[in-house]
Amino acid sequence: MDFSLNDIQEMMRDSASKFIQKEYDFETRRKLSKSEDGFSQKNWELFAELGWLALPIDEDQGGIGGTVLDTIILQEELGKGLVVEPYFPCILLGANLINSFASDEQKEALLGPILEGSKKITLAHSEGHSPFDISQIKTVAEKTNNGFVINGKKSVVLNAQHADELLVVARTSGNTGDKSGLSVFVVSKDHPGLSIRGYETNDGLRAGDVTFVNVTLGAEAVLGTLDDAFGPVQKVLLEGIVNLAGEAVGIMEKLVDLTGEYLRIREQFNAPIGKFQALQHRCADMFMEKEQAKSMLYFAAIETAKQNDDYEKACAMLKVRIGNAARFVGQQAVQLHGGMGVTDELSVGHYFKRLTTLNAMLGSRDYHLNELVKSA
16 A cells, blocks of 8 residues: 655645744744743644645635545644644634535635634534533524524533634434434624633643523524534544544654654763663654554544545544553653653653643543444
């Protein structure tokens, strides 16, 4: 099988790599993370100019028409830089769902400003009792004579406080646990009855808990087809798992490089500690875990891009493999750096925090392992 990159993938990798090297060193990232917004609007507009925001969007909507095979290449590079801009929630979740599920009129109205970088959007699907299984959603949109009234709560909505609009997944018919009867609504963050409690996450990014109290919407707020959102949302979330894995692989590659470099320059007993065989073995184990995770990433990405019958299983297997590898590589990197590995001034601990957070997103390693066991 040919794993060489095509022209689009080469372009995305090169542009992201150059951006990280020239404009996004670790100190710059720390400052952005601690700023009021938690990211740079100037960088976001640059992402639009570079075509990154258009990558997964169909060409007839002004996009590049890339698949998950393309976005994981960009995600790997963004992971190496620990980029804090909301590319994943806005583009790979929100815009991706609009691109695949919205009507033509809705696509024309919503996607243009997003691709220009002037509007941000996020997907509000996660609830405290069920962070991944959307069939268990308890947020309800009750139909009225003039539209719908939404009541409920969403937890850990990525970049909620800085999104202009939220794509809210709510139940419009059926019972909890049913795959049918779910719909998506486009809701402005300033809409009456909607409140957001924003906070900084453990990895330095932003998220918020969103509460809906009698949020009244017109029928035009429904995205795509009423009662038929489960399949499209589930597909976007599964692609999201693959994209998060791409970021995790990029982070692990960076940790392997940083740890290897540290072992070469840190001296003890008048010799670089990298000459000690026991430490060489640990570094080699880190490399092997990273390579196995990368192989699983490519397998799941191919299965997902082709929408093969078992692609959901492949995504669950990927989440388990990435969870195992990320924990091992992150822990080894911190330990081999010694006490300085957990200091705020060194990037290693921040990479490990991000890996830990990635494990919890879109279903943890344990959740997906249990689902695989149930289906065996």
